[in-house]
Amino acid sequence: MRSNNENLSSGISVFAAVVDAGTFVAASEQMGMSPPGVSRAIARLEKRLKIRLFNRTTRAVSLTEEGRRFYEQVMPHLRGMEEAAAAAAGDAAAVRGKLRINLDPVSSRLILGPRLDELMDAHPDLELEFIARDQLGDLIVDGFDLALRFGEPRSSSLIARKLLDTAIVTVAAPSYLARWGRPLQPQDLGRGTHRCLEFRQPDTGKPYPWEFHRKRKKLTVETNGRLTVNDPSALLNACLAGFGIAQMLMLGAEPFIREGRLINLFPDWPDERFPLYAYHPSRHHIPARTRVFLDFIVALTRENR
16 A cells, blocks of 8 residues: 555646646646546545645646645755656756746747757757747746746746846838938937837837936937837838837847948937846756756857847
């Protein structure tokens, strides 16, 4: 007969599989169990803990608030046991398995480049799944291991690690300036004589304000642009095509400025910054695949400072 501790450990493993897989049926396939066996294991665990872990429907399951807190508390320990077992087997340095990463549309352009090939070549057993989302959401409930987001972090139980600050620049294509003229100061953008391309904030749905910073001085200009986008590639392409003036990250604009395809209109207003953060659920027992990817992002962002 299995001991209570063995039953608890088994139940926690099944619980983690259901969270990762999203349904009891998918978890049963992952664990090599029958769906009723998975259901019974969860029921025993809920009885042992005296809480309900999942909200169940005919199509899917989702964590209750108590279940989410339990997952946050138990998963670092479970991952730690997995890594300890791997270390005992001489496999401590192995980087393997799937890493699910929540990205905002801006940070995806930073990562999906030639350096990613080097990471994948160095770790052939590592799988990456990038999901671009406007909202950070709930990493635990949504099954993410890591998130990369531009902007200041909000209050959260997540660990937030600042990776970089990049400048905000106001740019236009030479073709736009040839047709409409070059604004001499930021205030010129608010007088209705220029086309300004707006970029929508993920959290509010409203366009980012046009700000200009120089040391301690801050200037905000009402631009009232007629074209609003929420994809950085669309903003860049519209600006390169000469459709209008845009504010964007120096991180993405710098090569085009260097090639002369974009002009930095106000280099004397250089001090607005926008941060990039990495988020993950716990600072303890971070899986090897997460550590390796974080190291990759840190090295990548240092190159782009």
